[in-house]
Amino acid sequence: MLTNDQILFAFLLxxxxxLSTGIGSLIALLARKTNKNFLSFSLGFSAGIMxxxxxxxMMPQGLSELSGVYGDKLGTFYLILAFFSGIIFINLIDxxxxxxxxxxxxxxxxxxxxxxxxxxxxxxxxISIAVHNFPEGIATFTSALxxxxxxxxxxxxxxxxxxxxxxxxxxxxxxxxxNRKKAFWYSFLSGLAEPTGALLGFFFLMKxxxxxxxxxxxxxxxGIMVFISLDxxxxxxxxxxxxxxxxxxxxxxxxxxxxxxxxFL
Numbered sequence: 001m002l003t004n005d006q007i008l009f010a011f012l013l014x015x016x017x018x019l020s021t022g023i024g025s026l027i028a029l030l031a032r033k034t035n036k037n038f039l040s041f042s043l044g045f046s047a048g049i050m051x052x053x054x055x056x057x058m059m060p061q062g063l064s065e066l067s068g069v070y071g072d073k074l075g076t077f078y079l080i081l082a083f084f085s086g087i088i089f090i091n092l093i094d095x096x097x098x099x100x101x102x103x104x105x106x107x108x109x110x111x112x113x114x115x116x117x118x119x120x121x122x123x124x125x126x127i128s129i130a131v132h133n134f135p136e137g138i139a140t141f142t143s144a145l146x147x148x149x150x151x152x153x154x155x156x157x158x159x160x161x162x163x164x165x166x167x168x169x170x171x172x173x174x175x176x177x178x179n180r181k182k183a184f185w186y187s188f189l190s191g192l193a194e195p196t197g198a199l200l201g202f203f204f205l206m207k208x209x210x211x212x213x214x215x216x217x218x219x220x221x222x223g224i225m226v227f228i229s230l231d232x233x234x235x236x237x238x239x240x241x242x243x244x245x246x247x248x249x250x251x252x253x254x255x256x257x258x259x260x261x262x263x264f265l
Contacts, residue, residue, distance in 0.1 A: 007206075010144035011198055013155040017140050018133060018194025020159035024166020025187030029180050037245060039164055043237035044246035046160040047229040048253020049153050054222035054229075057261060058143065059083070062222070065215030075215070082216045086223025090135055094231070133162075133190065136228075137197025139221040142205070153257050154225075161233060162191065 059079070067075035140158050144151035166187045174183035205213065237246035 006145060007202065010141050010151065011195065011202075013144050013151055014137050014140045014198040015195040017155045017158040017162065018137060018191035019188065020162045021133075021166035021191035022184070022188035023159075024163040025170035025184045027163070027167055029170060029174070029184055037242070040237045040242065040246045041249040042160050043164065043233045044249025045253040045256075046157040046249075047233035047237065048250040048255075049157040049257045050225040050229045050233070050253075051250075052254040052257040053154060053157075053261075054225045056258070058218045058222045062215040062218030065211045065218070069212045069215070078216065079219045082219035083223040086220035087227045089220070090224045090227045091231070093135065133193035134197040135224060137194030138201040139224045140194065141198030141201050142217045143221050145209075153260055157225075157253075158194075161228065164236060166191070 062082070063075060063079050066078050069075065070078060136158060140154060143154050170183045170187040174180060205217075234246065234250070237249065
């Protein structure tokens with residue numbers, strides 16, 4: 001049975017993860033040049049955390065929950081369905097949003113000085129980031145409910161992932177409005193889509209919460225995080241910096257996740 005403290009903690013972590021887009025917008029508006037090596041390493045580090053926790057913690061826990069309800073064979077089948085359903089869901093969202101206003105298309109701070117880049121309206125970008133962050137909010141919230149041991153590392157990973165996303169939002173909004181303050185606030189507030197997703201997840205899922213749903217959500221969230229890692233974080237890390245730097249980030253992210261889980265044993 002979930003306690004009120006667990007639910008509040010899950011909401012807090014989701015809010016922190018979502019509002020980290022504000023950090024990205026500050027970088028875009030204050031920095032003169034993108035620190036590509038830092039972002040490359042950070043994105044790789046975030047991908048390492050997500051991949052490790054998905055396959056080594058959340059999937060095994062999800063399988064345990066589902067096997068306990070349906071047996072090993074059927075439980076594994078439902079785990080596979082949920083995992084790939086999560087991938088299809090987040091991929092469909094990416095497919096429906098045009099590439100030119102997709103906030104997951106990586107952009108550098110240098111584009112702030114290029115008036116020919118990303119002249120799109122702030123409203124379109126705000127909508128696109130909200131659509132992207134909504135399922136991530138559900139993923140962060142439900143993973144925090146399902147396993148507090150991995151809640152903080154997942155929050156860190158999502159937060160790191162949202163920093164360049166904040167840059168990607170602030171850049172076109174600045175070009176469309178010419179107002180740096182407005183670019184910051186639009187970017188910052190777009191992160192509210194994540195706690196909003198958590199809130200709706202709370203209202204729609206809590207009354208149905210049971211071991212079976214817990215296992216399905218763990219598998220689906222794993223699929224979402226694997227897709228984000230492979231489709232967004234790793235390509236972004238490669239684009240920002242050197243190949244070996246991004247891979248070093250991936251390995252260290254996995255190592256940090258592994259040892260943090262070991263300490264919770």
